[in-house]
Amino acid sequence: MPAMKKTAVRGSRTGRPIMALLDLLGRRWTLRIVWELREDRSLTSRALRTACDEASPTIMQARLTELREAGLVELEPGDGYRLTALGKELTENFAPLNRFAERWARHA
Amino acid sequence: MPAMKKTAVRGSRTGRPIMALLDLLGRRWTLRIVWELREDRSLTSRALRTACDEASPTIMQARLTELREAGLVELEPGDGYRLTALGKELTENFAPLNRFAERWARHA
């Protein structure tokens, strides 16, 4: 039996939901994408790439697929990507995070 | 003038504080480390590695250094790593996130 790769372990860290969520959000651009779609914004894949400092389409599509499978983001044809109800719930947790960021910027 | 590398851009995304924070937290293991140190836990570097699925020491040290420079984590010699007051403030934003994770696990 071949040893399971670490990457697989990373994906199967589904024990505690918070771990799976942290795992998902702790990937490059994921938090940023969710942030850019806050407040009912809907952006096309290209507009989203532009908003995210011209991130490469490869990883952008990968993240969008992950977020869609996670039920946080959906694609409305002819409109663009936007948050699902569940995704909006997530961004509600970001409001305090934003306020914290302001305080954090004034260092410590 | 040589084109500035993307990595440099990523690091200099300091315009809006939330972007810098999202950039910091959106790196592998960063969210996880902060999570493991919640509720006044203090863990040695090795205990922290164990808690984080035996993450490699290389990246663990890199993340801990970043978090220390960000003023979110500190090292108490003879005790281990722990959150600063600012870091604890951050985890307060995680409590609702944890509750959200539970709902999210029951899918959508």
Place this chain on the structure above:
DNA sequence: TCCCTTTGCTACATATACTGTAGCAGCACG
């Protein structure tokens, strides 16, 4: 003293994730 253990931390080769550029098919507008 010497040995053993643990601390934070580092080297380095390998594996994986991401970037940057190019380009695809599908659809709408004219």
Place this chain on the structure above:
DNA sequence: CGTGCTGCTACAGTATATGTAGCAAAGGGA
């Protein structure tokens, strides 16, 4: 037809993470 969008993909190159090993320093016996 052509032009310009859309979502999405290929692929070579580069940045980043992994896994194993090991360092010096500090502490605790014996």
